[in-house]
Structures are given as C-alpha cells and as structure tokens.
Amino acid sequence: MLLNKFTVLKKPFIHRLSVNLIELENEAKSRTDIYLSVIDFENCKTKTQVIDKFAESFCFPDYYSNNWDSFDECINDLSWVLSDYYITIIKNFSCYELNNPKDFNILLKLLNSTAMDWANGVNSEATYTSPKPFHVILQE
Numbered sequence: 001m002l003l004n005k006f007t008v009l010k011k012p013f014i015h016r017l018s019v020n021l022i023e024l025e026n027e028a029k030s031r032t033d034i035y036l037s038v039i040d041f042e043n044c045k046t047k048t049q050v051i052d053k054f055a056e057s058f059c060f061p062d063y064y065s066n067n068w069d070s071f072d073e074c075i076n077d078l079s080w081v082l083s084d085y086y087i088t089i090i091k092n093f094s095c096y097e098l099n100n101p102k103d104f105n106i107l108l109k110l111l112n113s114t115a116m117d118w119a120n121g122v123n124s125e126a127t128y129t130s131p132k133p134f135h136v137i138l139q140e
Contacts, residue, residue: 002024002027006135013134014111015137024087033084034086036089039057048066058075059080075114088111088134088136090136115133119133
C-alpha cells in the first residue's frame with residue numbers, strides 16, 4: 001500500500017519523491033478517511049498564485065485573504081475539510097522553487113510547521129482536533 005507511509009504521525013512530513021500519482025489517487029479514493037490534495041505549480045510564478053492553489057484545493061473559507069498569515073491560519077484549521085489524514089502532492093514544484101526561492105522556503109517552513117502542529121493535535125480558539133498526519137509530497 002503506497003499510502004501507508006503517509007498515514008503515520010512520524011517525520012519527515014515533507015517528502016521529495018516521485019510517486020505513481022494514478023495509483024496514489026486510486027488508493028486514496030477507495031478510503032473515506034483520507035483527504036488527498038493534488039496541486040500543480042506548473043504555471044505558478046508568484047506567491048499569490050501558489051497560495052490561491054492551496055485555497056482552491058482546500059476550499060479555504062470566505063474570510064481567507066491571500067497572504068502568508070491567512071494561509072497559515074487556514075491550513076492549520078481545516079475544520080471545513082474533515083479527515084483523519086491529509087496528503088498534499090505538489091507537482092512541478094521546481095520551477096517555482098528556482099524562480100522564487102525565498103517564498104518557496106517560506107512555504108516549506110509553513111507546511112512543515114503545519115504538519116508538526118497536526119501531528120500534535122490542533123488546539124485553536126475555534127476547534128480542537130486529535131493528532132492527525134499531514135504529509136506533503138513534492139513531485140517533479
């Protein structure tokens with residue numbers, strides 16, 4: 001089972017690897033406890049475009065605004081996307097990484113921090129969730 005390594009509360013939470021996307025999607029579709037998000041950075045040239053891709057994929061609420069603080073708040077909440085496991089695949093990340101290394105590093109730090117928060121359980125003003133795996137796969 002390809003998904004097994006991404007359903008654990010164990011580091012690393014961010015993976016640079018090539019996966020069989022069709023196999024992973026089919027396996028995730030057969031389970032109701034996994035939220036699989038596939039985000040393609042192919043035409044992303046700006047931070048705004050990248051954050052908007054996440055907002056679309058995770059259905060961020062109306063109060064979301066396109067900045068790192070709002071992104072961080074929403075990706076750490078996800079009370080509108082109930083799941084036991086969150087797996088995000090970022091396709092074609094390298095173009096954005098090469099053209100925007102500073103923003104790409106900010107994104108990775110935020111995602112890693114998010115994954116660690118989810119692994120410990122999210123306790124915000126609005127909600128509490130038990131520890132849940134949140135993994136990110138960076139795929140060429």
